[in-house]
Amino acid sequence: MYASVANFGAFTKGVVAASRRTGALEQIDAMKRFGNADVQKAVQLTQFDSAGVLVPIQQSGEVIEFLRPEAALLKLGVRAQAFKGELHMGTQTEASVFKWIGEGGTVPKSAPKYGKIVLKAHKGMVLTDISNDLLHTPGVGDAGVGEDLRATVADGLDDAGFNGDGTGGTPKGLFVQLDSAHSFANTGTTPAAYLADIDKAVELPLTAHVRMGATAWVLHPTRATALMQLKDSGLFIFRQEMLDNGTIRGFPFVLTTRVPVTRITFCADWRQFIYGIDEELSLSKHDTRAEYDETTIRAIVKADFKLRQPKAFSSITY
Template sequence: MNQLSTRGSTLAGRYLQAIGVANGDPIAALGYVEQQQHRWTDYSQVKAAVDALSLGQTGTHLTASVGDSFLELVRPRALLWKLPHLRVVPFATDAILQTAGASSYWVGEGGLKPMSAPAFQRLGKLARRKVVGLAVVSNELLRSSRADAIVADDLAAACAAGIDAALFDGLAGDDDRPASVTHGALTVPATAAPLADALAALALFKGNLTTSAWFAHPQTAARIGAKNPGAGQACDVGATGGRLLGIEVFTSEAVPKTAVSLVDLSRIEVAGGRDAELRTSANATLLMTDPDTGTAKPTSMFQTNCIGLLGEIIVNWRVGGPAGSAVSITGASY
């Protein structure tokens, strides 16, 4: 575990551990933290955050630092924060996207200077949306010496998976979640020749290739590379990414195995991703899904001697620009 993720797991995880062990009572949580004075190297930071919570100061930089440390665990896991060329915008602010720029001309002596009119598209406002990770742990686990790292890492992985799933599953958005960056993309039916399919997608693509990237499932990317050994930069791709037709390839388990998409990243606007909140509950009743049957049933945290943990991140995105800013190869079974 690198230094960045270690800091996140201790501060965010120990904050969760303290308020979880105390069943959400900030005064009892403060007492628990006091007992760890000689065990926790970041004792003073955890104490300050729990102390601020006990005083109802949830908006202070003290509790915000806990959210920041949690985000330090989420960002390396979520592909969203690894992508270049994204446009960062504020929430609830009208945005305008330039779809056609000004033109320049060569003009002879005494000649008329032509005029050009840039074209713009009004995108409207990005609303505040949130992705929520939920986990349930036993009281015994929460009191274990490694609970701080376990619970923080688990919640971070859940939030990152939720973000990437919405980013690449191809679905339309709704009141709860943003649309996938591949929703509404032009499509190319896959054949048995992935390199030829990529060239067909490129022929339909209307975005800026210098700010674009391919997205594929790791297995799909590995199979594309295996089908084109020795192709050089034209197809130097594997499970961890690479380049296809000289364009960078990003891989994620969230991308459907049957789709390979080319997206102009400069057309993606992202808001938020800078605020996170952590909460616990020992009295909630949660709908928990049975992994064997797939059915959900109400489960009482109190009756099962468990604690519910919640990590919440405020984030939203959208894709602007003309049709053809995203093209997907569909039905890829390479």
């Protein structure tokens, strides 16, 4: 319904004027110039059999990225170690013993003891079937798919590096290899309890004689929020330090959703985490689905993770 014959006439003029224009903005401008802009815009843009048929469809070349966790292990400064097949690394587990003796006394014999850690190649893979038509589409083609596969593999390595349980073909990650004496339950969630537990997490590697190196915390963003909101007598305990310096108790921290929200983990030297790469990420194309006019893209990597000095790590559980 139109308020007057004049309004209806204005709308009709707008449609005629719009039909002579090609751009969407020009069409909208023409409709507005002849009045009843709200009604006319609705007719133009939402009714295909009316003026809406004149609005061209545009496809942006931009593809909105998929949100995924950032790779955190390499950011922490772990030790990347190249190897082939299987790598054995010797480790000293005990030292000889020094003793004072009196005149005529004897000293018991002692000697250092040794063991080894072993890195074995664990294979991880991603397979993707993609239409050959899409392969030639900007933003979705082989480059776009390749970048997605690389990011997926990096995330998979990060997840296994933290949480891998060693079952099936999965390598063992950090939390399975922690020294049992260095993983402890929290004493509470009061300000005093948080402070005591964080102090203990720093103390454990130091009393185990681990030398400070690439020192850092790693924790879930939700746990970091809990720390920042912690108050004592109305004053924030960690918030200012975390926001201003990016540290907790003087040591930097890294946030990732790949660690459980139930843990706060500290390491005196992340170089004690061996990030073993047997085979760098390789991408390849295969015509195994040619009858569907599709190409299979394969991403493959071989890796393993080991703690060189497990006592360099400590973890609070909540």
